[in-house]
Amino acid sequence: MAELSLSPRALYEEVAELLRQRIFNRELTPGCWIDELKLAEEYGISRTPLREALKVLATEGLVTMKVRRGAYVTEVSDSDLADVYHLLALLESDAAGVVAAKATPEQLQELQTLHNELEKAVDKRDRFFEINEAFHTRLLEIANNRWRDQMVADLRKVMKLNRHNSLLKNGRIEESLAEHGALMAALKARDAAAAAQRMREHFNNGLQAAA
Known part of the structure; x- marks a missing residue:
């Protein structure tokens, strides 16, 4: 195996990131x-740094x-999956409402x-996965609430543990795209209530596809 080059940041943080990626890549x-x-x-x-890294991942819900x-x-x-989707729907629908009302x-x-x-x-x-994540991340950044951002980031890490990603379901990518289109229409119309509703529907449909 090629020798790993660890950055100057705290060793346990670097190890935590290495393990996190191995979990997401299904190596673990x-x-x-x-x-x-x-x-x-x-x-x-x-x-010692390995155990500290595992504590970090346990806090994130990736390790038990x-x-x-x-x-x-x-x-x-x-x-667990239903609970994660429920919370993401609450948090991101709230962010969508904020963006509809306040985005430039x-x-x-x-x-x-x-x-x-x-x-x-x-x-x-x-x-599609990459851009989809970028879209949700940018929407949250625009809504500008760092506490919500942190909660969403942790919940999305747990969501990635699901073996059956909702977007893998046949036809789900096309459905997701249509839901994004409806969300964009509400955002551009400055309709905060509709934007929040479209985002809730997006996560509810995603849960049904992931179950």
């Missing part, structure tokens, strides 16, 4: 035991610590540009 799958000794040897570090059994990649139950014309154009890119990426699944 939901329910699997995390072999601390093996990982510490692989990264060329002591177990079990007494006398160690750390495991979190398994997301149907109930330039900011709305940024979202429209991302939506246009989504339309071009319908047949490119990975690219």
Whole structure:
């Protein structure tokens, strides 16, 4: 294995990011035991920064610590997934309402540009995922509430643990694109209530596809 080059930032933070990406890439799958000794040897570090990194991931919900059994990649139950989607719908619908009411014309154009890119990426699944996430991230940035942003970021990490991403369902990408189009129409109409409703519907439909 190629030698890893760790950045000057806190070692445990760097290790946490390495493990986070391995979890998202399914190298460490939901329910699997995390072999601390093996990982510490692989990264060329002591177990102390590794354990600190696992604590970070446990706080994010990506790892579950079990007494006398160690750390495991979190398994997301149907109930967990429903709870995550419910909270995301509340938080992001609120953000959509704020954006409809307060965004500048330039900011709305940024979202429209991302939506246009989504339309071009319908047949490119990975690219669609990337732009979709960028759209939601930019909408939250425009709404400008860092506490909401942090909660959404943590919830989305847990959502990524789901083996059956909603956008993988046949026809879901096209449905999602149409929902984004309806959201954009409400945003451009400056209709805060409609924008919030369109975002709630978007997450409700996403949950049904992911279940």
